[in-house]
Amino acid sequence: MIYVLYFIVSLICIYTVRHYWFTLNRLFGFQRHPYIDIDTADWPDVTILVAAHNEEKVVANILSALMTVKYPEEKMLVVPVNDRSTDRTREIIDGYVEKFPGRIRPFHRTSGKGGKAAALKDAMELVETEVILIFDADYIPGAGLIKQLVAPFFDPEVGGVMGRVVPMNCGTNLLTRLLDLERSGGYQVDQQARMNLRLVPQHGGTVAGVRLSALKEIGGWDDSTLTEDTDLTYRLLLNGWKTVYQNRSECYEEVPETWQVRIKQIMRWAKGHNQAMVNYTLRLLLGKHRATLRERIDGALLLGVYIMAPITVVGWILALAVFYRGIAPLHGIVAILAVTTYAAIGNLAAFFEIAAAVRLDGSRRRVCLLPFLLLGFTVSIVSVTWAAISQVKDALTGAEFHWDKTERFRKVPS
Amino acid sequence: MSPFSGVAILCLIGAVLFLLPLVPAILELRHKTDALPLTVVQQHAGEIRFFADGFRSYLKGLQPVLELCSKVGETTSGVMPDGTEYIVLAGGDSALQLPRTEPSQACELMIASASDLVLPSDMQFSKDLYAVGSLMGGENDTYRAALAEKDIYLGQGSTVMRWIHAAGKVRVDQGCRLYGRVSSDHGISLNQDCSFLRLNAPFIATDSADVSLETAGVEFAVASGPVPPRTLHDGDLQIPDGQELNGNLVVRGKLEIGDGARIRGSVKSEKELVLGSNVQIQGSLMSSTRIQIGGGCRVHGPVIAEHSMHVQSGTQCGSSQCPTTVSAPQIELEPGVVVWGTLWAREQGKVVRNA
Numbered sequence: 001m002i003y004v005l006y007f008i009v010s011l012i013c014i015y016t017v018r019h020y021w022f023t024l025n026r027l028f029g030f031q032r033h034p035y036i037d038i039d040t041a042d043w044p045d046v047t048i049l050v051a052a053h054n055e056e057k058v059v060a061n062i063l064s065a066l067m068t069v070k071y072p073e074e075k076m077l078v079v080p081v082n083d084r085s086t087d088r089t090r091e092i093i094d095g096y097v098e099k100f101p102g103r104i105r106p107f108h109r110t111s112g113k114g115g116k117a118a119a120l121k122d123a124m125e126l127v128e129t130e131v132i133l134i135f136d137a138d139y140i141p142g143a144g145l146i147k148q149l150v151a152p153f154f155d156p157e158v159g160g161v162m163g164r165v166v167p168m169n170c171g172t173n174l175l176t177r178l179l180d181l182e183r184s185g186g187y188q189v190d191q192q193a194r195m196n197l198r199l200v201p202q203h204g205g206t207v208a209g210v211r212l213s214a215l216k217e218i219g220g221w222d223d224s225t226l227t228e229d230t231d232l233t234y235r236l237l238l239n240g241w242k243t244v245y246q247n248r249s250e251c252y253e254e255v256p257e258t259w260q261v262r263i264k265q266i267m268r269w270a271k272g273h274n275q276a277m278v279n280y281t282l283r284l285l286l287g288k289h290r291a292t293l294r295e296r297i298d299g300a301l302l303l304g305v306y307i308m309a310p311i312t313v314v315g316w317i318l319a320l321a322v323f324y325r326g327i328a329p330l331h332g333i334v335a336i337l338a339v340t341t342y343a344a345i346g347n348l349a350a351f352f353e354i355a356a357a358v359r360l361d362g363s364r365r366r367v368c369l370l371p372f373l374l375l376g377f378t379v380s381i382v383s384v385t386w387a388a389i390s391q392v393k394d395a396l397t398g399a400e401f402h403w404d405k406t407e408r409f410r411k412v413p414s
Numbered sequence: 415m416s417p418f419s420g421v422a423i424l425c426l427i428g429a430v431l432f433l434l435p436l437v438p439a440i441l442e443l444r445h446k447t448d449a450l451p452l453t454v455v456q457q458h459a460g461e462i463r464f465f466a467d468g469f470r471s472y473l474k475g476l477q478p479v480l481e482l483c484s485k486v487g488e489t490t491s492g493v494m495p496d497g498t499e500y501i502v503l504a505g506g507d508s509a510l511q512l513p514r515t516e517p518s519q520a521c522e523l524m525i526a527s528a529s530d531l532v533l534p535s536d537m538q539f540s541k542d543l544y545a546v547g548s549l550m551g552g553e554n555d556t557y558r559a560a561l562a563e564k565d566i567y568l569g570q571g572s573t574v575m576r577w578i579h580a581a582g583k584v585r586v587d588q589g590c591r592l593y594g595r596v597s598s599d600h601g602i603s604l605n606q607d608c609s610f611l612r613l614n615a616p617f618i619a620t621d622s623a624d625v626s627l628e629t630a631g632v633e634f635a636v637a638s639g640p641v642p643p644r645t646l647h648d649g650d651l652q653i654p655d656g657q658e659l660n661g662n663l664v665v666r667g668k669l670e671i672g673d674g675a676r677i678r679g680s681v682k683s684e685k686e687l688v689l690g691s692n693v694q695i696q697g698s699l700m701s702s703t704r705i706q707i708g709g710g711c712r713v714h715g716p717v718i719a720e721h722s723m724h725v726q727s728g729t730q731c732g733s734s735q736c737p738t739t740v741s742a743p744q745i746e747l748e749p750g751v752v753v754w755g756t757l758w759a760r761e762q763g764k765v766v767r768n769a
Binding site for chain 1: 442663681720
């Protein structure tokens with residue numbers, strides 16, 4: 001029992017060091033933004049896929065925004081992927097098709113397998129360009145975003161691109177404010193540090209791009225996955241393609257405004273991520289492919305982020321069991337020193353990362369909300385643990401994954 | 415004190431200590447002093463002409479004064495609505511000249527000229543300048559910002575702190591330091607020993623570059639049909655002189671491309687990338703470290719180095735039909751280089767003498 005606890009504590013320490021490494025790199029290291037200066041070029045043709053499943057509340061906003069971006073009109077085609085919507089999504093999209101002839105080619109999907117990956121897979125029949133950008137329907141791209149996301153594809157090594165997500169409804173309630181802080185930490189520090197350190201920036205599946213030839217080489221979209229973005233990141237990596245992160249390519253999104261929706265969202269992410277972990281960890285670490293050693297290690301750690309929640313819970317239970325059974329871990333004094341050190345430094349790693357991100361964003365007062373993140377972390381750890389348990393149960397019973405669409409909170413345009 | 419009271423006080427102190435960090439959090443949650451979404455660059459999108467366009471809009475209020483001064487031939491002064499003091503120089507057949515002042519004197523006025531504007535040497539212009547015609551700077555002048563509807567000439571040893579934009583050409587004499595944005599709707603020519611950061615124009619030519627030779631040799635017969643497969647090479651690679659390659663090339667080590675080689679695709683090296691002379695690249699050129707481009711090369715797409723870049727005489731990047739971007743933290747250009755589009759040195763760019 002004590003050795004299992006040692007193992008868990010070691011894992012937690014590795015993630016703690018990782019948090020600090022990323023944060024210190026972001027604060028003091030060399031920042032890589034190699035493609036952001038490309039503002040003049042012979043821009044390639046691009047197809048923009050907008051995934052939309054019952055998005056009547058938001059789809060008009062993104063289509064309007066895309067019609068005003070600064071990208072040569074004749075080189076840009078918007079494909080709204082209307083995935084079996086039962087609300088007014090189709091009607092709204094068709095209205096835009098009529099209003100902007102030749103610039104929007106809708107893909108109305110009325111049947112088939114559920115899930116974003118399956119919808120994108122079917123929509124590929126309309127894609128003829130080498131560069132593909134992907135947005136979820138609740139995003140609102142700025143004028144310069146398309147050029148910024150296309151620019152990295154001038155690098156022939158780049159297979160995928162990821163931009164930064166910025167919550168626009170962050171001031172709604174405590175949850176949205178906490179999610180705003182989490183997004184800051186995740187993108188401003190985590191993703192950019194991975195970019196700086198040439199590790200594995202994660203493809204997020206929205207505000208993102210993929211190269212058609214790379215996608216074909218890795219076998220296209222895999223509709224059996226719950227998180228097609230994580231799956232894509234690892235398949236690109238295993239095939240020698242880089243995914244790059246563009247911190248200054250920012251795009252507004254809508255974050256969940258109720259805990260119920262948030263829990264469903266994070267449970268889906270956790271299940272998808274764990275699925276990728278099972279599929280790729282061993283192949284990534286030990287397989288014969290072109291990923292570098294640092295990419296293998298970071299990629300494996302990234303795959304493990306969601307499984308760390310149940311592992312931590314097991315660690316807590318084991319620690320209590322060890323205590324009540326009177327087992328002395330190591331020498332007592334060493335254990336006390338280790339626990340004290342971890343309590344002083346380790347527990348703060350995630351908070352330090354988010355505080356640094358907020359600071360880098362130039363925000364001031366929102367950092368005061370940091371203590372409330374305990375609540376957010378608690379909800380996440382319970383939800384993610386529950387997701388892992390139900391995933392194991394599903395695997396044993398042969399139950400299929402169920403796709404839960406994230407509910408939107410914007411008011412339906414009249 | 416009873417044991418019960420002691421425990422109660424201990425619990426109370428514990429609760430207070432636990433809740434203390436939450437006080438600022440609760441206050442922020444209630445008052446929402448920092449609850450707006452982060453500002454995302456939405457409209458100007460980093461446009462190099464953003465400040466010039468803004469200044470032109472700002473000057474719209476001054477247009478009647480400019481027209482009047484031009485008509486009556488008189489100089490006038492005043493104060494803009496934001497409190498900025500200005501002087502408007504009247505127009506005529508000859509260029510306008512500021513009165514000669516003491517060397518290194520600072521001019522605190524915003525100057526607008528209804529015609530060409532000729533400036534004295536050794537001056538510091540701490541407010542923006544505007545000329546309906548051309549702007550002819552003196553030697554060793556320092557400019558905050560300047561906009562001219564025709565050409566701009568910067569005299570030897572001049573310094574630009576924020577930006578300049580010319581609807582015509584920008585000509586920069588020896589030893590100038592361009593710290594901000596320099597843009598032109600026609601072209602920019604840089605003399606030797608000039609340093610720069612961000613430039614944009616239909617063409618940017620370093621000392622003695624011949625822009626009339628622009629497309630010589632860059633016309634590839636563009637392969638139609640499917641995109642050629644990517645070639646991925648681990649370790650260093652040398653491409654022999656005169657070799658032709660079809661498709662994108664990614665090299666995980668150092669890449670040397672021999673004289674006269676032609677590549678119908680883009681090239682990336684994760685280490686140093688060295689081009690011999692007269693190499694032609696149809697796509698882009700990328701390096702995770704340094705790029706060294708030999709003389710007489712032609713590169714069609716963007717040229718990006720993550721650390722530094724040196725470009726030898728006679729090389730052209732982009733074309734008048736397909737402008738491009740050349741960018742690196744440190745850039746050295748020899749005389750005779752032409753970049754069609756954007757030239758962007760994050761830390762420092764310099765026009766150096768031939769090696």
